[in-house]
Amino acid sequence: MPHPFQSERTAFLIYLRTEKQLSPRTEDAYARDLDKFLAYCASRELSDLNTITVHHVRESLASLHRKGLTGKSLRRWLSSLRAFFRFGIRRGWLKTNPADGLQAPRVEKKLPKVLDxxxxxxxxxxxxxxxxxxxxxxxxxxxxxxxxxxxxxxxxxxxxxxxxxxxxxxxxxxxxxxxxxxxxxxxxxxxxxxxxxxxxxxxxxxxxxxxxxxxxxxxxxxxxxxxxxxxxxxxxxxxxxxxxxxxxxxxxxxxxxxxxxxxxxxxxxxxxxxxxxxxxxxxxxxxxxxxxxxxxxxxx
Missing domain, CATH: 1.10.443.10 (Intergrase catalytic core)
Known part of the structure; x- marks a missing residue:
């Protein structure tokens, strides 16, 4: 099943590349995070951005958590979604950001290893x-x-x-x-x-x-x-x-x-x-x- 919102996805990635001037690696990370949510939307037959609610984002988050995504990956995924929805509000596709107010599982901070x-x-x-x-x-x-x-x-x-x-x-x-x-x-x-x-x-x-x-x-x-x-x-x-x-x-x-x-x-x-x-x-x-x-x- 093809993912919905492909034109919106393309416009968002062009914005990241041209206006935000993110590196190709960072842009790819945003794309992978966004594609996870678009696959969820396809499975729920969501074809209108304004029908997406906080419940959908929370359900998708829980599903990724069950599949074994780490807290760090989930936080990045949620951050990518928030950025996409903010872009959608500026473009007039959305009225509110359905990812606002949600929190990913806490990540235990590990100190980086160093040499003396x-x-x-x-x-x-x-x-x-x-x-x-x-x-x-x-x-x-x-x-x-x-x-x-x-x-x-x-x-x-x-x-x-x-x-x-x-x-x-x-x-x-x-x-x-x-x-x-x-x-x-x-x-x-x-x-x-x-x-x-x-x-x-x-x-x-x-x-x-x-x-x-x-x-x-x-x-x-x-x-x-x-x-x-x-x-x-x-x-x-x-x-x-x-x-x-x-x-x-x-x-x-x-x-x-x-x-x-x-x-x-x-x-x-x-x-x-x-x-x-x-x-x-x-x-x-x-x-x-x-x-x-x-x-x-x-x-x-």
């Missing part, structure tokens, strides 16, 4: 003089030095680097750009990689990090490479790109105690997103306290 300073140093210091070894060294040093997301890292072009000033221009979520400092070890690793890169990259390839074939690295290629490097570098568990970003944020906050600075460096739109690292910082302080304070140590 010594572990981070051990991981990023790749001692491999092969061309791809120098690429891997530069890649890890830059992610940890500047706290980059994976998509930001593989999206970098050579022209985004200014090693003389020790800076990199990064395009983050919503196509927002920010300029970030690049530390001395990362600059040295990048210079070594750029010397090798010129022998691999085609003249028309702008990407900073490329494969052995001279093409821009993919998300999956970097994830797999970090899994291999985790073993090679003697890490206790696999290190993924976001763990390096989390470690950067935690170490910066631990040293500076400046939450606004860390927010700006990470490119977070809301400081509430950055505040998770204050919990990590407190955990570190609590551990030091337990080890150092004479009244905190349990007597045997």
């Amino acid at each position: 300073v010594d572990q981070a140093g051990q991981f990023v210091e790749v001692k491999d003089d092969s061309p791809l070894g120098k690429r891997d060294h530069a890649l890890l040093e830059l992610i940890y030095s500047s706290g980059l997301r994976l998509a930001e890292t593989i999206g970098l072009n050579v022209s985004d680097l200014d090693l003389s000033d020790g800076a990199v221009i990064v395009t983050g979520k919503g196509n927002k750009t920010r300029q970030l400092p690049v530390g001395k070890p990362a600059r040295a690793a990048l210079k070594a990689w750029l010397q090798e890169r010129q022998h691999i990259a085609p003249a028309d390839e702008p990407a900073l990090f490329i494969s052995q074939r001279g093409k821009r690295l993919s998300h999956r290629a970097v994830q797999l490479r970090l899994q291999q490097l985790s073993l090679k570098q003697g890490m206790d568990e696999p290190v993924h790109p976001h763990m390096l970003r989390h470690s950067f944020a935690s170490h910066m906050l631990e040293s500076s105690s400046d939450l606004r600075l860390v927010q700006e460096l990470l490119g977070h739109a809301n400081i509430s997103t950055t505040q998770v690292y204050t919990h990590l910082d407190f955990q570190h302080l609590a551990k030091v306290y337990d080890q150092a304070h004479p009244r905190a140590q349990k007597k045997k």
Whole structure:
């Protein structure tokens, strides 16, 4: 059975792409969430947006919950629906938002895993003089030095680097750009990689990090490479790109105690997103306290 509201769905996705300027990955996430609800509408033979009520949204939410969707996925699904209905109100398709007032199941906040300073140093210091070894060294040093997301890292072009000033221009979520400092070890690793890169990259390839074939690295290629490097570098568990970003944020906050600075460096739109690292910082302080304070140590 074909889904209803296909023209409205198409108009909404065009709006997300052109006016909101969301990335293709984010747009796809909205589309998948919306399609789940449109499939429900088809099963209930709902063909008029104004006939959709809070009861329908709640029933669809409960059905997805029973199918095993996590609280995090359900919250995103509900957020996508609210955005679609708000768009419908502006277009005159709807009078009220039937998703308003509904809440998805609570999500237990899990603190991101981080490496301590010594572990981070051990991981990023790749001692491999092969061309791809120098690429891997530069890649890890830059992610940890500047706290980059994976998509930001593989999206970098050579022209985004200014090693003389020790800076990199990064395009983050919503196509927002920010300029970030690049530390001395990362600059040295990048210079070594750029010397090798010129022998691999085609003249028309702008990407900073490329494969052995001279093409821009993919998300999956970097994830797999970090899994291999985790073993090679003697890490206790696999290190993924976001763990390096989390470690950067935690170490910066631990040293500076400046939450606004860390927010700006990470490119977070809301400081509430950055505040998770204050919990990590407190955990570190609590551990030091337990080890150092004479009244905190349990007597045997």
